[in-house]
Amino acid sequence: MxxxxxxxxxxxxxxxxxxxxxxxxxxxxxxxxxxxxxxxxxxxxxxxxxxxxxxxxxxxxxxxxxxxxxxxxxxxxxxxxxxxxxxxxxxxxxxxxxxxxxxxxxxxxxxxxxxxxxxxxxxxxxxxxxxxxxxxxxxxxxxxxxxxxxxxxxxxxxxxxxxxxxxxxxxxxxxxxxxxxxxxxxxxxxxxxxxxxxxxxxxxxxxxxxxxxxxxxxxxxxxxMREQAWLPEFAARVYRVSRGDRGERLAWVKVTGGTLHAKQMIGGRSGAEAWEQKIDQVRIYNGEKYELAQEVAAGGICAVTGLAHVRPGDALGAEPAGDAPVIAPVLTYTVLPGEHDVHAVFKALTELADEDPMLGVSWNTHLEQIHLQLMGAVQLEVVQQVLADRFGLSIAFEPGGILYKETISQPVEGVGHFEPLRHYAEVHLRLEPLPAGSGVQFGTVASTDELDLNWQRLALTNAMERDHLGVLTGSPITDVRITLTGGRAHAKHTEGGDFRQATYRAIRQGLMQAREVGAAVLLEPWYRFELEVPGECVGRALSDATRMGAEYEPPTMAGDRAKLVGRVPASEVQDYALEVAAYTSGRGHLYLEFAGYAACHDAERVIEAAAYEPEADLPNAPDSVFCSHGAGYTVKWYDVPAAAHVKVDSSTFRPWRAADAEFFGHM
Missing domain, CATH: 3.40.50.300 (P-loop containing nucleotide triphosphate hydrolases)
Structure with a gap:
């Protein structure tokens, strides 16, 4: 060939x-x-x-x-x-x-x-x-x-x-x-x-x-078609993770440079954690059947066993990191474990989420519930069936709700201090808003003269190891840059877990400050929509769009049909396709496409309904712990900046550096 x-x-x-x-x-x-x-x-x-x-x-x-x-x-x-x-x-x-x-x-x-x-x-x-x-x-x-x-x-x-x-x-x-x-x-x-x-x-x-x-x-x-040129050094991208007939983990990769070999050592990162593992088998699939191969040259695709850490979208070797995916889940469901142990259910769902990053699984410690984020009802049914077939778990779900997120609209400084007896860590962070769709970014401007590089790495590792919740509804934060600006360790008393506590509290304290000054923002998913209806139904369509809080262009006519284009909150349009079919006698069509997250159109109502008390969410405490006369005591979040031991001096800042593989010492 x-x-x-x-x-x-x-x-x-x-x-x-x-x-x-x-x-x-x-x-x-x-x-x-x-x-x-x-x-x-x-x-x-x-x-x-x-x-x-x-x-x-x-x-x-x-x-x-x-x-x-x-x-x-x-x-x-x-x-x-x-x-x-x-x-x-x-x-x-x-x-x-x-x-x-x-x-x-x-x-x-x-x-x-x-x-x-x-x-x-x-x-x-x-x-x-x-x-x-x-x-x-x-x-x-x-x-x-x-x-x-x-x-x-x-x-x-x-x-x-x-x-x-x-x-x-x-x-x-x-x-x-x-x-x-x-x-x-x-x-x-x-x-x-x-x-x-x-x-x-x-x-x-x-x-x-x-x-x-x-x-x-x-x-x-x-x-x-024409033949492509490929990189000479090994590079690959993982595009799928699944399980084989015997339960073995399969990573499906496209080789984009050099050659992938069986028994080859592969290095990579999962968040802040570096890993190195050896590929076992290299399989070339043809439908259900596969053949083992010793190598796959650039341009080929295959499934490999032995890589326990990779996730879909990961870049391997010389392959550059890719853009964040466009499509994201917009619905959240509460898992009802029934007679099954809730921790066993959580473990099974986490395994499925490891194969599909768009399947979000979270444990709400405050409510002691598992929450599942996904795309829609059909995917939910498939997850339910996979849990039954693979894990023997028969579970149910509460009706789905919208997956809200939170962000901030102006920069804030967050401070966290953790100093019970014989423990010590203090962390200072700057939280800044990012453009929509940016996710959460991490980096540092702190000088190593002010805080040793090892402590900086530890603080940012802790910041990156979990999703952080907002303070309006307890929803995940997004579109925020979190920058380490300073901190302090104790030569004798600081342990690794101390920086974890200080970092978590610093992020939370910054978010509480944002809420205090009206800079905390609730986000909801929006859809881009196209609504085609017979001309005589355009009045109803316009009325519905206005009622749902949609933003749209004036309708256009093509023959006897009208088209309305715009964007609409996902919360308002869940079952609207059925309404369209009813009032147009089956002649109307609604097309929806995820358009990202934007400010919630009815934020006050959603926040009131959530009745979330951020200071009562103990696993996400905004307060800090200081020490006096040999005993630890709690300082409320609004008093923490005045009580902090470190006074951050912006004149010592270095250029912003991303918390990436190079920063953590793994090229």
Missing amino acids: SKQAVVGILAHVDAGKTTLAEAMLFNAGRIRKRGRVDDGDSHLDTNEIERERGITIFSSQAVLDHGDTHVMLVDAPGHVDFSAEAERTLRALDYAILVVGANDGVQGHTETLWRLLARYGIPTFIFINKIDLENPGRDVLLAQLGQRLSEGCLDANELLAGGTVQEDAAALDEAALEEFLEAGELSVATLSRMVAERKLFPCFAGSALKDQGVDELLDGICAL
């Missing part, structure tokens, strides 16, 4: 994505019989839950050879509840095939996937599937793709046959236009370059179920 590529297949639910993957594998001679999603025997839906439900939940892979190209095919989830898994899968792809149902056209989730493909720079082909069903026609569908996705969405058959559509392609690129004006056509090499640069998105059409257009798709994508 002269070329190889990892190709992902993505689509909105029911577009026929898995059916297309089966047809491609069958036509390439990799499988003898095409499986059916409906029959529960598809080659790539290997999980029992997937087969029962008839949907792809976990990404899976297979290999095929076509012409001179070796294709590693990855089938990504299509249901919106599992779009986080689909997003992680993108990090492993060289190319993508976006499947659009001819009978449905471009859906809201199609556009979500399109934006993710653009974010990660994945060259994309489009397959218009189910062309045998009733549809508006190929030209209309191509026009819709051009309007909703990109003007570079052009008929692939005409592009490759030198048809008139090549002139449209040439207009997308200056060099291509010069070539077209000189030669009267575009070479395959030029088309391949434009595909790789995401200027051109060749569109194929057919019926995967009836084997129409599948060979043309295989021929076309293999002709238009």
